Amino acid sequence: MAGDLNTEAGALSDALAAFALDARWEDLPEPVRHEARRCLVNYFACALAGWRDPAVRTAARVFERIGPAGACSVIGTPDTEAPLHAASLNAMSANVFDYDDTHLPTILHPTAPVAAAAFALAQLQPTSGRELLQAVVAGIEVACRIACAVSPEHYARGWHITGTCGVFGAAAAASRLLRLDRQQGVWAFGAASAQASGLVETLGTMAKSLGVGNAAANGLLSAWLAQEGFAGPAAPLEGARGFLPVFGTGLRPQALLGALGERWEILANTYKPYPCGVVLNPVIEACLHLRPQLALEAIERIERIELEAHPLLRQRTDRPGVASGKASQVSAQHAVAVALLRGRAGLDEFSDEAVADPALRALGSRLVFVEDATMGVEAAEVRVLLRDGRRFAHRVAAAHGSLQSPLTDDELSAKCEALARHGGSGVDARPLLEALWQLDRLPDAALALRLAQPANANNPSWSNK
Numbered sequence: 130m131a132g133d134l135n136t137e138a139g140a141l142s143d144a145l146a147a148f149a150l151d152a153r154w155e156d157l158p159e160p161v162r163h164e165a166r167r168c169l170v171n172y173f174a175c176a177l178a179g180w181r182d183p184a185v186r187t188a189a190r191v192f193e194r195i196g197p198a199g200a201c202s203v204i205g206t207p208d209t210e211a212p213l214h215a216a217s218l219n220a221m222s223a224n225v226f227d228y229d230d231t232h233l234p235t236i237l238h239p240t241a242p243v244a245a246a247a248f249a250l251a252q253l254q255p256t257s258g259r260e261l262l263q264a265v266v267a268g269i270e271v272a273c274r275i276a277c278a279v280s281p282e283h284y285a286r287g288w289h290i291t292g293t294c295g296v297f298g299a300a301a302a303a304s305r306l307l308r309l310d311r312q313q314g315v316w317a318f319g320a321a322s323a324q325a326s327g328l329v330e331t332l333g334t335m336a337k338s339l340g341v342g343n344a345a346a347n348g349l350l351s352a353w354l355a356q357e358g359f360a361g362p363a364a365p366l367e368g369a370r371g372f373l374p375v376f377g378t379g380l381r382p383q384a385l386l387g388a389l390g391e392r393w394e395i396l397a398n399t400y401k402p403y404p405c406g407v408v409l410n411p412v413i414e415a416c417l418h419l420r421p422q423l424a425l426e427a428i429e430r431i432e433r434i435e436l437e438a439h440p441l442l443r444q445r446t447d448r449p450g451v452a453s454g455k456a457s458q459v460s461a462q463h464a465v466a467v468a469l470l471r472g473r474a475g476l477d478e479f480s481d482e483a484v485a486d487p488a489l490r491a492l493g494s495r496l497v498f499v500e501d502a503t504m505g506v507e508a509a510e511v512r513v514l515l516r517d518g519r520r521f522a523h524r525v526a527a528a529h530g531s532l533q534s535p536l537t538d539d540e541l542s543a544k545c546e547a548l549a550r551h552g553g554s555g556v557d558a559r560p561l562l563e564a565l566w567q568l569d570r571l572p573d574a575a576l577a578l579r580l581a582q583p584a585n586a587n588n589p590s591w592s593n594k
Contacts, residue, residue: 139315139363141385142371145274146314148389149267149301154259154569157266161393162569165262167541168230168240168269170565171400173204173581174545175229175241178476178552179222180205184335184455188342189218201249202578205554212249216299216349217342220245224291224341226476227458228404228548232269233397233532234506235276235290236407240398242295242344243268247302249349251574256306258568258576264302266395268348272298273394275366277384279377284329285444292327292340293376299348307356319361320351322372332406333448333456400536400544402529403474405458408442411509411528412461416468418523419513423469427515431492434465435512437499442509449494454480462493465511476551507531538566555583 154162179185180203189203192214201215202208204222209215223229223241230240247264250256276283276294284290300321304314324347327340355361366372367380374380403413423431436442448460457463457479466489467478483489510524527533536544542562549558561580564571 138368141367141380141382142315142318142364143311144386144389145271145366146301146304146318147311149271150305150309150311150314152263152267152390154263156390157263158393161266161395162262164393164395164398165266165269166566166568167400167538168265168395168398169244169262169568169577170541170545170562171230172223172240172244173561173565173577174541174548174558175224175226176204176219176222177545177554177556177558177581178228178548179225180218180552180554182222182225184225184338185218185221187335188221188338192218201252202582204578204581205552205556205583207582212253213346213350216245216249216345219248220345221338221342225338226404226479227406228401228476230398230400231407232273232276232394233399233407235273235280235294236284236506237273237276237294238291238341239269239272239295239298240265241341242291242348243272243298243302245345246299246349247306248575248578249345250303250306252578254306256574258571258574260306261574262569264305267305268298268302269395269398270393271301273397274385274389275372277394278373278381282378283376287329288376289327289329289331289337289340292344293325295341295344296321296325296348296351299345300351301348303349303352304355307352309352309355313355315363315365316355316359316361317351319365320354320359321348322361322365324351325372325376329445332445332459333451333453335455337455397532399530399532400541402536402540402544404476404479405464405474406446407530408438408506409446409459409461409464410530411507411525412436412438412442412511413464413468413474414528415509415511415523415525416465417472417474418525419511419521420469420472422521423513427519428469428492430516431495431513432516433514434469434492434496435499435514436461436465436496436509437501437504437512438509439504439506440500440502441506443498443500447498449496450490451484454482454484457484460493461498462496463489465496466490466492469513476548507533556581557584
């Protein structure tokens with residue numbers, strides 16, 4: 130979309146809805162198509178590990194009280210739930226360990242809410258792999274562009290951007306699969322705007338997962354309501370009291386619609402090598418680089434650890450003495466200590482058991498932040514100062530997993546296999562990966578969900594959920 134953008138009331142919302150509904154798979158550049166497949170590989174990887182997290186299992190038990198089982202699968206389990214509950218649980222599972230994708234620079238995790246809503250619909254109506262991928266591309270583009278239009282002030286104010294913007298992406302993907310018209314697409318945005326929520330204050334707690342789950346379920350609900358004529362405002366995004374001016378600082382038409390169909394936000398998506406906040410990735414990488422230089426006895430003589438990075442790192446991760454694995458996912462003190470002491474940074478290192486280690490707490494307490502606004506969020510420098518005056522330092526200009534150093538397809542596949550094993554569901558990731566990498570050639574997108582359920586119905590891993 131080139132030239133001046135029409136900012137008359139309703140024009141921006143209408144244009145974004147029209148794009149989501151009308152864009153064709155045949156017109157997508159191959160890098161965009163491939164990135165959609167990568168998004169889904171990472172999505173299933175994270176969900177296959179996250180399904181048994183206490184937050185997800187607690188929500189599942191509560192959902193059982195609300196209504197009977199439905200026709201939609203819950204990843205990692207043999208369970209079926211009503212569509213909205215399945216979408217919510219699968220989005221929660223994919224995001225609960227903070228191991229899912231991250232759109233830069235908004236820090237939005239777009240795929241969890243979008244894919245969860247799309248796959249729920251794929252089990253209710255005939256949906257080819259190509260149709261699902263196109264819906265995922267549309268949903269991610271909508272969520273990320275809305276996030277760009279309210280960033281960085283939105284996140285800085287304390288809104289959890291995955292919850293607040295992810296609901297629009299889920300609504301767009303569902304609207305696409307339901308074949309809504311433009312008016313209905315705008316109505317779906319209106320219903321989504323009425324349900325957009327999520328607070329940064331919930332990070333490190335179970336409540337964070339609720340916001341992500343709601344984004345998927347409420348996006349799907351919004352599309353269904355619009356399909357039935359449930360009307361909303363004409364300008365849900367740009368209206369005087371619409372989402373953009375209320376949740377942001379005004380209208381940014383270029384961020385929302387500039388080069389639409391030419392510049393793809395999905396290509397700014399990244400995938401994490403570690404299960405924690407994305408700003409901690411360069412910190413961990415630097416610490417793992419330094420560890421071989423520090424004998425264990427030297428680590429015991431550390432006087433101070435200086436962490437130089439963008440101010441966002443301190444704002445989001447200055448959390449000493451965390452008491453839970455969830456809180457450790459957004460704690461620089463814990464990330465530095467566990468990487469230096471254990472030389473690893475996997476799911477076991479960000480668990481309730483790990484945060485109870487007094488040695489990690491003691492080392493983390495020696496961390497000090499040095500803010501440098503000129504550094505990108507994908508960069509960090511760690512300096513370790515010993516009591517005898519020796520000094521060790523390592524600077525990461527762009528962490529592995531960033532746009533400058535992305536995870537390869539093979540690394541994403543290996544991540545999926547590792548997280549499937551960690552989740553203990555009994556799911557074999559290999560046939561699932563084969564299906565995901567060629568999803569655009571499959572006539573039934575729901576095959577991926579069936580492959581992400583355990584074949585052994587007597588598996589004790591999930592029977593005591």
